[in-house]
Structures are given as C-alpha cells and as structure tokens.
Amino acid sequence: MRSIWETRHFHRPPDLVVVGAGIVGLFTALFYKRANPHHHVVVLERGPFPSGASVKNAGFACFGSPSELLADQAKEGTDAMLARVENRWKGLLELRAELGDAAIGFEPTGGHEIYGAHDPLYTYVAERFDALNATLRPIFGTSVFEWDDAAVARFGLSSGHRLVKTDLEGPLDSGALMLSLLRKVQSAGVMFRPNSSVASVEDLPRGVEVRLEGGELLRAANVVLCTNGYTGQLFPDLPVIPARGQVLKTAPIPGLKLRGTFHYDEGFYYFRDHEGGVLLGGGRNLDLTGETTWEEATTEAIQGALEDLLRTVILQDQPFQVVQRWSGIMGMGPSKSPIVERRSERVVVAVRLGGMGVALGIRVARQAAQLIS
Numbered sequence: 001m002r003s004i005w006e007t008r009h010f011h012r013p014p015d016l017v018v019v020g021a022g023i024v025g026l027f028t029a030l031f032y033k034r035a036n037p038h039h040h041v042v043v044l045e046r047g048p049f050p051s052g053a054s055v056k057n058a059g060f061a062c063f064g065s066p067s068e069l070l071a072d073q074a075k076e077g078t079d080a081m082l083a084r085v086e087n088r089w090k091g092l093l094e095l096r097a098e099l100g101d102a103a104i105g106f107e108p109t110g111g112h113e114i115y116g117a118h119d120p121l122y123t124y125v126a127e128r129f130d131a132l133n134a135t136l137r138p139i140f141g142t143s144v145f146e147w148d149d150a151a152v153a154r155f156g157l158s159s160g161h162r163l164v165k166t167d168l169e170g171p172l173d174s175g176a177l178m179l180s181l182l183r184k185v186q187s188a189g190v191m192f193r194p195n196s197s198v199a200s201v202e203d204l205p206r207g208v209e210v211r212l213e214g215g216e217l218l219r220a221a222n223v224v225l226c227t228n229g230y231t232g233q234l235f236p237d238l239p240v241i242p243a244r245g246q247v248l249k250t251a252p253i254p255g256l257k258l259r260g261t262f263h264y265d266e267g268f269y270y271f272r273d274h275e276g277g278v279l280l281g282g283g284r285n286l287d288l289t290g291e292t293t294w295e296e297a298t299t300e301a302i303q304g305a306l307e308d309l310l311r312t313v314i315l316q317d318q319p320f321q322v323v324q325r326w327s328g329i330m331g332m333g334p335s336k337s338p339i340v341e342r343r344s345e346r347v348v349v350a351v352r353l354g355g356m357g358v359a360l361g362i363r364v365a366r367q368a369a370q371l372i373s
C-alpha cells in the first residue's frame, strides 16, 4: 500500500545500486553520480552506518614499507610492485585532495619500519635498500626511504632496532574520513539506505534483481558490488577470502614519544600514536586459519601477543591500560591486487582491497564507476 509520493520518490527503480558503504562503495556512488547527475543512485549498507573494514582499520595512509615492497618485487616482479606503489601513492594524493587533510585528520608525521638489528630481515632490506630507492625514484622523484636509527630512542622504542622512515606517509582518522565521505555522497544526491542487507543479486533480462534480507526486491539498471571481505557470502565463487585483523588501543600514556605510523615484523604488526595513546594491530600470522573468518571478535592469543609487543618493543617498562579492542574483516586472495571487473552485463564487482584500501579505495572506485557507466 504505497502512496504515489513513496512510489515516485523513495521507491523509484534505481539506475545504480551500490552494495556496501565502505570507502569503495561510497566513492563509486559519488563518481557515478557526478558523471550521471540525473540518475537515481542508491547505496545499500547492511549496518546502521558504514560498518566494514573502512571504519575498523588502523588509519595508515601508506604505500608500502621497504620489506613489503621487496617481498612484492621478489614474488610478482618489479613492474607489478611499481604499478601498485604508484597506484597507492596517487590514491593517497587523490583522497587528500578530494576530502581535504583536515576533514580526514591526516597528520604528516611520517611512516616508519623497524627491524631487530640482528634480524635477517634487517640484513635483507639493508642489502637492497639503495637499489629499492633507485627503483622507486621515478614515482617519487626523490629517495623516498631513509635510515634514521637515532629515531628509535627519540620515539621511545626499545634499543637494538633499526629504523627506516619516509616523510610521505602518516596516520589519519578513518572515522572522520568516512563521515565526511558519507556527507559528501549524500549531498551529491545519492540515497544511503542503512540496515539493508542484500541477500542475493541476479542479473536477469528485465533488470538486476537485488533481494534484501526480509524479502524486499529492488530492480536496478546496474549494480556494483563493494562488499570487500564479505563478498563470498553473495558470490562464493569469487577468489576473496575473509581475513580478520585485530586491534587494540591504550589509554593516553604520559610523555608518549611515539609519532607517526610504524610497521614491524614484515608488516605483521602495525602501530601508531592516537590521542596520546598507542593503537596497535596485527598478529594474524599467529593463527591464519582461525583468522580466516567473517566473525568480528578478538582472541586472547592474538591480543596477548599485541600486549607483549607493547611491553617489549613499543613502550618497554611504561605502564599502559588497554581501553578498547576490536577487529575488522579484510578481503584477501591469491593475488594482492583488487578485483575490479564485470561479472555479468550489468553487474560489476570492486572488491579485495587487502590491507591497502585507504590508499587504493578511491582509485578502485573510479575504475568501477567508469566500468558500470
């Protein structure tokens, strides 16, 4: 029993449905709407707000630490590694230009990687360091990484570590980013529908049928699926595996010296300062099978390992109190590259952002919006 007003304005068949209001889904809706101002665009989001990795992450605006880039180069070759770094770097610049540094809380305090001085990883990186900088020079126009061992003491980290820094990375506020993006998307005329969990998407001759949990059916001209780590719940055949990441945050620590973003142990751990305390995540490698899950939860084993790292490397003897713990679900797979492709004539998927969505999200979205247009 709908009125003509409801039918015409709220239940008008969408020209585009975007499933998932993460950084990729919201930017996809924004770019499509800008290119097609008269089209009706609807974003369907399962949670009451955006509720995926985009609001659970650590807020590193980063393009890759030396050990990560060397591992990528060894596995996929120099060209593939360079293409991804360039994409991430340009993505960060585009994100900052689109939303503004103040709105996303970007702090230009630098990105860092630390290594145990006797860790074979340190030797591996040190031996290839100059060559890596030379390989990256065409992208950044400068030697992007430099050694800064003195910073280990300056940041209050335990001695016996070596440190590499880049001035081009830094932390941001993922919540502020997503809120300002959501506002921008809504003021562009996109309809945001929270609490709308999609149960199925079928590309049929009469349109794409999007069925919500609870039975409501929307018939859209086109659909872009931006469900990242949850994609397997709708399209189990796509190579996207859920990968849980756990995080903790401490209360403010008097005199905390840590500033910027930090990677440790081949990137398996990452930490940063946040409002005078430490935000620390990682440890998936301790239980890769258990962490291949859609369940948002934390485990004692991994939270314990994070606390050990606080004690031994980051804060040493300084007392700390953990005030919040959470987890988020990433989308990973056999390749580190996102999937942006047409699944059928009127359905595009833009998923599998791994641990790089802050940087890559805007570019993946631009590609998806162009593909569906």
Ligand SMILES: Cc1cc2nc3c(=O)[nH]c(=O)nc-3n(C[C@H](O)[C@H](O)[C@H](O)COP(=O)(O)OP(=O)(O)OC[C@H]3O[C@@H](n4cnc5c(N)ncnc54)[C@H](O)[C@@H]3O)c2cc1C
Residues within 6 Å of the ligand: 019, 020, 021, 022, 023, 024, 025, 044, 045, 046, 047, 049, 050, 051, 052, 053, 054, 055, 056, 057, 058, 059, 060, 061, 062, 196, 197, 198, 199, 226, 227, 228, 229, 230, 233, 234, 244, 245, 246, 247, 281, 327, 328, 329, 330, 350, 351, 352, 353, 354, 355, 356, 357, 358, 359, 360, 361
């Ligand atoms: C703990 C953690 C730390 C991270 N740290 C960083 C970092 O520091 N820097 C970085 O670059 N990246 C980081 N990442 C990765 C980054 O957060 C992701 O790559 C990025 O947020 C992915 O964005 P997305 O829009 O593709 O997916 P998401 O943000 O996950 O969005 C998908 C959305 O789809 C919705 N959804 C799913 N299924 C349905 C359905 N059936 N119906 C309706 N809606 C649905 C979800 O609720 C969700 O809101 C981290 C991730 C985690 C988990």
